[in-house]
Amino acid sequence: MRRGWFLWALALLCISLAACGQGTQAAQTGGGASLPAGNGVGTADPLPEEGPGETAEAPEESAGDEAEPLSLDTLTVEAVVDWETAERMLTSLEDMSRWLKEALGEENCLVEEVAVTVNTAGGYTAQALAAGGVDVALLPAVDFIAWEEDAQALLVSGENPCETVAAVTLSRPELDDAFCQTLAAALTETEAGEQFLTACRPDAVFASASEEALQAVRDYAADLEAQEHGGAA
Numbered sequence: 001m002r003r004g005w006f007l008w009a010l011a012l013l014c015i016s017l018a019a020c021g022q023g024t025q026a027a028q029t030g031g032g033a034s035l036p037a038g039n040g041v042g043t044a045d046p047l048p049e050e051g052p053g054e055t056a057e058a059p060e061e062s063a064g065d066e067a068e069p070l071s072l073d074t075l076t077v078e079a080v081v082d083w084e085t086a087e088r089m090l091t092s093l094e095d096m097s098r099w100l101k102e103a104l105g106e107e108n109c110l111v112e113e114v115a116v117t118v119n120t121a122g123g124y125t126a127q128a129l130a131a132g133g134v135d136v137a138l139l140p141a142v143d144f145i146a147w148e149e150d151a152q153a154l155l156v157s158g159e160n161p162c163e164t165v166a167a168v169t170l171s172r173p174e175l176d177d178a179f180c181q182t183l184a185a186a187l188t189e190t191e192a193g194e195q196f197l198t199a200c201r202p203d204a205v206f207a208s209a210s211e212e213a214l215q216a217v218r219d220y221a222a223d224l225e226a227q228e229h230g231g232a233a
Helices: 002-028 083-089 093-106 122-131 141-146 177-189 191-200 211-232
Strands: 070-080 109-119 136-140 151-157 164-169 206-208
Touching (some): 070 093, 070 122, 083 109, 083 191, 093 177, 109 122, 122 164, 136 141, 141 151, 164 177
Antiparallel strands (some): 151 164
């Protein structure tokens, strides 16, 4: 009887040991929940490295950056006036050159030397303007029209038709549209520019040259030519 009881106890002990062994093996082989890799504190993923062909973008230029100023070595200007005005202007040429230089500077155009001259013959000044011997001219509108293919009109004074034209030669490439716009603003929108125009034409009021104003001068010049030819016949 004791022998049977002993064998039954021994069998029960073997079964218990086998069950403990299976539980230990399950824990070792990942039967339970596993911890995340790493240190388990939620570290961020590393930032991607720049590839060999990727470079940082350069900062964009500010929209408020000022444009580069225009720059000229010299600028020659000739005003066509009557004899009386010419005598008066001869004593003011230095001041007129300074006024125009200051006016251009205020409009972001730097000129090292401005030279102003006067003439009493509009035809000669118009030819010089067309040939590039003069950069800028204030001359009678009729004289300008005769050579307008070689010059650009900026301002006019007088009406039906206009009497005076301020023009720029087309023979000098650097005196482009940007310069023409700057010169027009310098003459009409600055105090120094107004002083210059007043010295040339004391009672004149200048405005932007328009095709309508220039066409009126062309028509007027055509009428004068027709009258001359009719009188000669």
